Amino acid sequence: MTKGTTSSYRLYRRNALEERVDITQYRDITNKYLLYLVNKLKENGQVKLPLELGTIVFEGKKIKIKFNEDGEVTNLPVDWKLTKEFWNEFPEKKNKEYIYYDNDHTNGVRYKFKWKHLGNKLKFKRFYTFVSCRALKRDFAKLIKEEKKEYMVHE
Numbered sequence: 001m002t003k004g005t006t007s008s009y010r011l012y013r014r015n016a017l018e019e020r021v022d023i024t025q026y027r028d029i030t031n032k033y034l035l036y037l038v039n040k041l042k043e044n045g046q047v048k049l050p051l052e053l054g055t056i057v058f059e060g061k062k063i064k065i066k067f068n069e070d071g072e073v074t075n076l077p078v079d080w081k082l083t084k085e086f087w088n089e090f091p092e093k094k095n096k097e098y099i100y101y102d103n104d105h106t107n108g109v110r111y112k113f114k115w116k117h118l119g120n121k122l123k124f125k126r127f128y129t130f131v132s133c134r135a136l137k138r139d140f141a142k143l144i145k146e147e148k149k150e151y152m153v154h155e
Helices: 005-015 023-044 080-089 134-145
Strands: 046-048 055-062 109-116
Touching: 005 023, 023 046, 023 055, 023 134, 109 134
Parallel strands: none
Antiparallel strands: 046 055, 055 109
16 A cells, blocks of 8 residues: 555644644655755765665666576566567567667666665564655656766666
């Protein structure tokens, strides 16, 4: 179940010990804090969450291309736009040959967000996950492609 600002505001209203802010102020504060966290993540490639909730990390991994026994690539995502253009030009190859993303612009490194929560005190943490929004993914893709920003890479 996904929770948003409105549901967290209700929880805040129930539990606030001091004077409460209205929902407009609450959203403004929340949005500014989330923007602060995003900027720290863009700047450092990681951001430590409050209350010992762990760290959000943006890191890369060098991908070694793997093939199955038929010689087909098994671990790279298909570039559907180029594949469909290829199939339009060569209809006999449709559903037989694919074009894959090779991440040449990052020397074969595939980046992703991870929530490192080892050692935090959150109960039932295995039931939680971090999924970044599409806008954040696109912002980081732009940083990598256009601004040539580099982040931590694991081999």
